[in-house]
Amino acid sequence: VSWLAYKQLGNPMAPLVYGAQLGKIADMEERLLDSPAEHQVVVAYLRRAQDFEARLQDVEGALERERQKARERVRALRDQNADVGLIVSASRELVSLPRDAASARERWTREMRENYERARPLGGLPLHSQAFAGDPNGSPHERKEYELARRNFLALMFCLMVGTAGLPHLLTRYYTAPSVAAARTSVAWSLFFIALLYLSAPALAVLVKFEVMQNLVGSSFETLPNWLAQWARVDASLLSVEDVNGDGLVQFGEIRLGADLIMLATPELGGLPYVVSGLVAAGGLAAALSTADGLLLTISNALVRDLYYRGAPREASPEQRVILTKFTLLSVALAAAFVAALKPAEILPLVSASFSLAASAFVPVMVLGIFWRGTTRQGAVAGMLAGLGIAVYYMLSHVPVLRTWAGWLLADRLWFGIQPISAGVFGVPAGLIVAVVVSRITRPAPALPLVRSEM
Structure with a gap:
């Protein structure tokens, strides 16, 4: 992203300067609409x-x-x-x-x-110059489309922000710090890099779109860069350019650039050598493995220590617990690999769903446990189950395969027009309310002071 910003604008600070390309993209879109x-x-x-x-x-x-x-x-x-x-x-x-x-x-x-x-x-x-799809001043259909697009954008942002605070592999990272001061420093650096990542995403979208419109659109099919053919051979559903109208020139509507391939194809799109794409792929793989490693350790440790050993006390030595944890980790990893091999959806909806699940299951109870002394164990468990249950139910209710045989159990339509990937919008308040109500019900009564009787 920094290289694209430097190449196009002479400044590598992409999140600060990419706005200069929005006006150029708007002009090119107007020309394409009249082409x-x-x-x-x-x-x-x-x-x-x-x-x-x-x-x-x-x-x-x-x-x-x-x-x-x-x-x-x-x-x-x-x-x-x-x-x-x-x-x-x-x-x-x-x-x-x-x-x-x-x-x-x-x-x-x-x-x-x-x-x-x-x-x-x-x-x-949609036009890149407008914030959301539809038109707030257009027909009733366009106004409804605009309202739904804005509502889903805000819901997704809420789930991403709150979900980041509840990701298990981030929470466990802070427990590895040797002191409170080191934990605070770790949190500060985490927030810095997370903010840098989120601020770079819209810059990436703008800079890549400008690069495609400026350098690919209008070029001859005979002079297409080699990287385009190479990536198209990898998976035609992610990247393809087809001369639909037979004029021998690349039109914007003829380019299919999948979201999963943008990061890998961006270095070569910006003129960098192929080795940079390899480094980007290696970085993505390292990030995926580190995330999976943290989540697998969290899941296996929780299953063995909290449920098996602490939930129902058993005679188990530390060596036995470690061995059982490793077998549990392997089982969870194989189950995750099996689900991933089925490819139930694209990677972006699945990642967004994980943020909604983490937000619904962990954040309400975590916040109450820190800031409200009245939180009880029963309230925490009930809040986690309620938030997770609502989020999972809303996501599964819009899976086509499940609707074919269990449609009568699932929701008929979207709630308030919110897409399933933003199910945390419903799971977070549900978990918060249930945790508060159950904590108040199960809170032990205060002990009455002893009154000395005088004869």
């Missing part, structure tokens, strides 16, 4: 979306027609003694077709939605 080539891209994606929608009207018949068409193409290429690469490519297209009607319906529905989304001006992205 005939961009309108051709929108029409092309709209045709694709309508084609997928037509296929969904008769999935089995459409699937059979697609198979027949692919077979005829392979047969025609073989009859013409075409290049082997073309025949192999056509054969792969035939093999990649959905195996049955259910998988075809799922894939075509997803592709229909993606194409409808890209069949909007600027690839479906």
Whole structure:
């Protein structure tokens, strides 16, 4: 981010200077909205979306027609003694077709939605110069969209801020400090780097978008940089550039740059050598492993020490507890790896969900335990369970797979229009209220003073 800021503005302090690019991005967006080539891209994606929608009207018949068409193409290429690469490519297209009607319906529905989304001006992205999607002074639909976008933004910011305070691997870090003064210093440095990270995120968005609009849009497909093809081969769903309108030039709507790839592709996008992308990837992997390490240690220690050993006292030596902790750590790690291998969602919603869960489960009880002497053990446990339960319920209630067989148990619609990743907005107050109420109920009565009777 600092390199992009220095390259574009001559100042590496990205969070302080990136605002100068907002006006330039707004001017480029206005030109793109009036560009005939961009309108051709929108029409092309709209045709694709309508084609997928037509296929969904008769999935089995459409699937059979697609198979027949692919077979005829392979047969025609073989009859013409075409290049082997073309025949192999056509054969792969035939093999990649959905195996049955259910998988075809799922894939075509997803592709229909993606194409409808890209069949909007600027690839479906809102203008960068406006704070939220919609228009506060527009039609009723635009005003509602604006209000929901603003509400979800504030809810997500709340969950990120409060969730950061309750992340287990951050809380346990402070217990490793040798003194109170060292713990305060650790907290100060943690807040500094967390603030630096959060302030750099919007700067990254602006600088990357300016780089794409300035250097990629309008360039010829024959002169595309090598890094674009390399990353596209890694995963076409994360990065792809396709000449949809056939003019030989890259349009903004033809670029698909996934959020998961922005950090890895940014160094080469800014002209840095490939080795910097490797360093960024290594840093990301190190951060992920350190986070996972702290969380795994917290989970395994809590399960063994608090629940197994302290919850129900057992005769267990320190060596036995350490061995049991290691086996518990391995079990939790394998379970987490299994869930990650299923890829239930993209990484950003999952990370945001973890902040909501940490905020709902830990923060209310932590705050009450520090600032209110009336907090009882029963109130703390009830508050943690209530906050975590509300957050998990709201998240799971909008998972499509669960709604197919347990829809009657789940919420029908969004609460106040808040997205599931911001479930902490409901979990935090629920945990706080339940902890206070249960603590007041279970608080022991004050001991009555002894009164000496005089005869």
